[in-house]
Amino acid sequence: MTPAIELHEVTKRFGDFTAVDRLRLTIPPGELFAFLGPNGAGKTTTIKMLVGLLLPDGGSVRVCGHAMGRDGQLAKSQLAYVPDQPFLYDKLTGHEFLDFVGRMYGLSRASQEQRTKQLVEMLEMGSFLHQLTESYSHGMKQRTVLAAALLHDPAVLVTDEPMVGLDPRTVRKVKDILRDMVHDGKTVFMSTHTLEVAEAVADRIGIINHGRLIAVGTLEELRHQASRSETLEDIFLSLTAEGQAEASETVPQ
């Protein structure tokens, strides 16, 4: 089966600083993968290379079998990306934005209307859909961006901190939506600092530190790797603390 996401020896350097170091990761369809790491570990850089916003200095990125560099348009048509800072056009209404996104992904008018209706109901966006997005709160923006990302029913959803700024009710809805996608055979790649969310919804978890993937597996496998039978928070702190110690040994003072 073709992997949904394939990162092969991906490296990114900013001057002398290596943000991502020979990252190898394969995610099959129908999996929710949580990508964890401390600040500055290389999570956002990896995501930006995955969605085609940054070119890697080495290695290759494939989405549903399409190389991000050579077949960028094909790879991107299978993707949806929800960044941590939601982007919306200030002078469009939510409805106009969804209409634009639907046309950008080549949806027919009928299927676009049907999908919009369902997503608006599901994310409870009806009360503000026809207002200009410049008047939206952070939560409203997040919901609109998520609806836009799901509109074309992507095979792979890449999301950076999807729960930040959302109220508990919407957090629950988003968790449900992500699990439903996975149930339907889609892949979700989620970067987050909220370990409880990762623990609750992820099939597999990857931990990156200093640009290197230091651990990957199910929660059970990570427990085994960390020789701990505790929460993800303990495992995360234990694994990243080891990386921190290694890094401080190698970095000249």
Next chain:
Amino acid sequence: MSNITSHPERPRIPIEQSGAAPPSGPGNGILLLLNLRHALIRNHLHELFRRRPLNVIGTISTLLLIWGGLYFLLIFTFEEVQQNVLEGIVAIPLIFTFFFLALTGMLAFSNAIISYGSLFHRPESAYLLASPLHPRDMIIVKYLETLLLSSWSLVLLGLPLMMAIANKLGGNWTFYPMFLGLFLCFIPIPGALGMFLAWAVTMVFPKTPRRVLMVATLALLLVSGLWGWRLADPSNTSSEWLKNFYDRASLVQNAMLPHTWVAKGISHAVSGRAGAAGFYLLVILANALLASFLVVSVVARWFTSAFTRAQCSGTRRSGPPGRVINWIAELLFAYLPYRQRMLATNDLKTFFRDPLQWTQMAILFGLLALYVSNVQRLWTDLLHPGLQVLVAFLNLTAVSLILATFTSRFVFPLVSLESQQLWLLGLLPLPRGRIIMAKFLYALTITLLAGVTVISVSIYRLQLPFSLAAAHLICVIAICIGLCGVSIGMGARMPVFHERNPARIAGGFSGTVSLMCSVVLVVISLVVVAFMSLRVAQIGDGATVTQAMMWGVAGVVLLNVIVSVLALTAGIRHFRRLQC
């Protein structure tokens, strides 16, 4: 493993297809993005007319004022040139050449700046780059948008030029379509150069592209100024000077340069030679299309590389090191108490670390200083007291109007930009009124430095008598006090806390009101100075301190101080009541 399971009653999103087909046909993506722009403009205009009608009226009135002023200035210039028939025949095509040469430089520069921001720093670029749209479609639409944004004001300036030429130099009906065609087809040539520059600078200097663009422009202006200075050299006899002038001017009239084509095309159109004008129109059109095709192809082909480089650029600190700024601040604000000096130092750091602020001020006041230091070369009969007074008045007018623009654009947003730090300011052991006064004194110090320096050079080069020199210096100081008071006072009275972009703060409703108040204050002050200058010119002796001079100076000082105090008082009162 997950402990979240689908709730049985919750509606599921039906799956119709996996992924979707992006708009793949040629031009589909362009049409989609153009439709998007149309919707954005429509909604924006609707909001503008609904919420800020005064803003719209103010903008249109200012445009009409500039338009009318430029039209009459051009009419006056052509009349003056035409008075000497022989010189007019040679000089008018030369005026066109220089006008379009200047236009080429300005358009290329503004396109480079706008393209850089639009391609590499607007969140929209990242959004569209992650979408299945072809980068070429995005580049084409952004190129068109940049051309429109950078040239709309120049297109408006082109219309009074066309009307003035038609009025004074004649020409049949073919002149109008030819002029419009030549002007509009010319714009993409410097536009393409500007976008290419933005892309090339990002590829080569990804860490400091803005600074490179600004410094290159400053260098270009200095070289042009030097060239102009040598061009206007009056040391030789008239015939030698004329020969020398045309020898040097021939440099910019090269037949291979686009601005020469448009200048020649317009000259032919004025003379009614539609065929020759049409030839130049086709030459410009062909070159504009080729330049546009090349720049779009190159930028689209390597856009992701350039975007990657631009994203990796945010690590270098901009501007001089902190201790240098601290030292300058200690020197400039030595008269302020410690805590207010610290606030002023922070503002000075922001000023130096924002290339847009210091380079715009350096360019504007550099050009003015260059002009006033060469004023004796440009005006050959300055010993005549009337002309001396007139030139001094024009210099003061230019300085005052630039100061009004500068304070409205950069000083007005100072208080609004504190929105993120308002809680911190609220905790400071400093009354809020003093925070506003610190900002006022910071702005006043900077504007006084620039304004007084240029006027002092002007006074020295014009060799104005002491009394007139003192009157001009006092007036520029008073105008600085008035303008800084209006900008800071109104900035505190009508702050825009939801916006972080200084340009948007200045361009909003309260920013426009502040600009209009500043312009009105400058105009009233200059009317008083104009009456004073007229009286001095009538007497023909600037050395005598007349009653008119005393009343005039006192009037300008009183007006500006009163306006400044009123605006600051209103601002401080409102700022005191603000909740953190």
